[in-house]
Amino acid sequence: SAVISQKPSRDICQRGTSLTIQCQVDSQVTMMFWYRQQPGQSLTLIATANQGSEATYESGFVIDKFPISRPNLTFSTLTVSNMSPEDSSIYLCSVEGKNTDTQYFGPGTRLTVL
Amino acid sequence: DAKTTQPPSMDCAEGRAANLPCNHSTISGNEYVYWYRQIHSQGPQYIIHGLKNNETNEMASLIITEDRKSSTLILPHATLRDTAVYYCIVRVAKGFGNEKLTFGTGTRLTIIP
Numbered sequence: 600s601a602v603i604s605q606k607p608s609r610d611i612c613q614r615g616t617s618l619t620i621q622c623q624v625d626s627q628v629t630m631m632f633w634y635r636q637q638p639g640q641s642l643t644l645i646a647t648a649n650q651g652s653e654a655t656y657e658s659g660f661v662i663d664k665f666p667i668s669r670p671n672l673t674f675s676t677l678t679v680s681n682m683s684p685e686d687s688s689i690y691l692c693s694v695e696g697k698n699t700d701t702q703y704f705g706p707g708t709r710l711t712v713l
Numbered sequence: 714d715a716k717t718t719q720p721p722s723m724d725c726a727e728g729r730a731a732n733l734p735c736n737h738s739t740i741s742g743n744e745y746v747y748w749y750r751q752i753h754s755q756g757p758q759y760i761i762h763g764l765k766n767n768e769t770n771e772m773a774s775l776i777i778t779e780d781r782k783s784s785t786l787i788l789p790h791a792t793l794r795d796t797a798v799y800y801c802i803v804r805v806a807k808g809f810g811n812e813k814l815t816f817g818t819g820t821r822l823t824i825i826p
Contacts, residue, residue, distance in 0.1 A: 600759070632813065641800070642757065642816040657813075691756050693814075700745070700807045702814055704756035 601626050601694055603705035611711045612682055619678045620708045622692035627672035630695040632702070633665070637688045648675040648692075682712045716740065716803045722821045731788040733820050735801030738782040743806045746777060747814070748786045750797040757800065757816075760786065764806075796824045 602625040612618050622631065631648040645665055646654040654667040669675040679686050689707045718736040725731040737746060747762040761768055761775045763784075768775045774787040788795055800819040805812055 603756075630812070636754075641818050642814075644813050644815070647813065689754060693756075695812070700812075701747075701759055701762065703759060704749075706756045707754070709754070 600701075600703045601628060601696065603692065603694060603703060605690075605692060605705040605708050607708060608706065609709040609711075611713060614683050614712055616682055617678055617680045618682065618710060619676050620690050620692075620710075622675045622677070622694075622705055624673045624694050626696070628694040629672070629697045630702075631669060631675045632693045632695075633667060633675070633677045634691045634693065634704075635688045636691065636707075642691065645677070645690075648677075679710065682710075684712045686710065687712045716815070717801045717817050719799070719801050719817065719820045721818065722823070724823050724825055725788075725791045726825050727793060728790055731791040731795065731822060731824070733786040733788075733799050733801075733822065734783065735786070736783045737801070737803050740781050740803050741805070743809045744803045745806060746775065746781075746784050747802045747804055748773070748775065749800045749802065749814075749816075750795075751800070751819075752794075752797040760799075791822075791824045793824050793826065795822065797822060 604623045606621045633645040634642045636642045644657050645660045646656040648669040650669045666678045691707045693702045693704045695702045748760040749757040751757045763775045777784045798819040
């Protein structure tokens with residue numbers, strides 16, 4: 600399985616600011632995803648990060664609020680923009696390789712917005 | 714919406730086999746059953762997956778009924794470290810469409826000493 604790291608692991612931010620979360624994989628992968636897990640809830644897919652093109656967003660998530668970059672096959676960023684306390688969640692990236700049919704998850708970024 | 718139904722919680726004695734059920738009555742022929750677990754807000758950990766045959770790896774066994782409408786994840790000798798939320802997920806096979814994972818509410822498994 601791939602080794603996935605996320606930065607930062609946690610942060611406390613003020614409302615109205617933005618935070619960029621990084622996801623780094625130790626090998627090239629075809630698919631990268633970003634999920635959100637609100638307190639006490641299950642995981643919800645935000646978007647699929649596409650290499651070389653715009654991310655594909657799920658219903659209820661928009662690019663202006665959650666801009667995503669994926670400059671290459673091992674790295675992606677998710678920005679949480681103009682944050683409010685409702686954005687307090689764990690944000691997780693996951694990856695899937697070309698020759699596998701299994702997604703692996705990073706450790707997550709715990710965000711608290713005051 | 715998640716395509717699976719799981720009991721919200723279960724207890725199991727340490728050292729015994731933990732059997733976690735999952736119903737997926739609307740599963741399609743090209744959809745796999747995946748199991749993940751999440752320990753105390755860490756990133757979900759992949760456990761096992763299968764299409765129609767039973768599967769076993771170093772972590773668990775997956776038993777899928779012949780009609781594929783339900784499955785059971787078996788942890789053969791549960792330890793305290795197996796306490797987690799277990800998610801049963803149905804996902805289309807690679808190359809057949811949107812291969813995203815849709816998480817339901819899962820089963821909170823508590824291993825009792």
